[in-house]
Amino acid sequence: MKKIDVTQENYRVLTALEKDVQLGRIIYTKWYSNSKSEITVGNKELYTMVPKGFWQSKLEILHGDVVVLKTETKFSGYTMSRPIDPDRPYKIKHKGFxxxxxxxxxxxxxxxxEISPNFSWRKMYPGYTIACADTFGNDDFEKLLIMLSVHYCRNMQNAAAASATNG
Known part of the structure; x- marks a missing residue:
């Protein structure tokens, strides 16, 4: 199994590292925002996350002006699909209750x-540990899936924390 560590430099920047080699990076434009943000895969490929829809429950992942992935929020989790192959979606689900x-x-x-959160009390930022097969995460699309899973895991944790404090 391959282990990938995701650390947060500040609340707007997350970096995924495997054995001190950067796999990807997410940069949010604003604090606590799901508005337009950027994902860098490796050191070269730049993708842009653009929210769509009235409630911004859908995202389009763009590489330049080309839509690479479309994501949708559902009660069962998040669904990601390629526009060229919409019948073969990827899903992000909670492990269990x-x-x-x-x-x-x-x-x-x-x-x-599998992605598991691990909170750093010293830095007061959540980090994440990702476990996957040794053969997964070698090409740019799989690295993009890894970074999107971090984005959605972070969103789900923020939603849970917000609903727990609004009681």
């Missing part, structure tokens, strides 16, 4: 990766 973390599965329900 008493389990902390999330999984990403393909259209065959095969688990591609």
């Amino acid at each position: 008493f389990k902390n973390g999330y999984i990403v599965v393909n259209y065959k329900d095969e688990v591609l990766l």
Whole structure:
């Protein structure tokens, strides 16, 4: 199993590292915002997340002006699909009721990766640990899936924390 550590430099920048080699980076334009943000895969490929819809429950992932992925928020989790292959979606789901973390599965329900949060009390930022097969995460699309899983895991944790404090 491959282990990827995701650290937060500040609340707007998350970096994924495997053995001190950067796999990707998410940069949010504003604090506590899901508005337009950027994902860098490796050191070269730049993707842009653009929210769509009235409630901004859909995202389009753009590489330049080309839509690479479309995502949608559902009660069962998040669904990501390629515009060229919409019948083979990827899904981000919670591991279970008493389990902390999330999984990403393909259209065959095969688990591609598991993501678990780990909070740093020293820095007061959440970090994440991703476990996946050694063969996963080697090409740019799989690295993009890893970074999007971090984005959605962060969103789900923020939503849970917000609903817990609004009681």
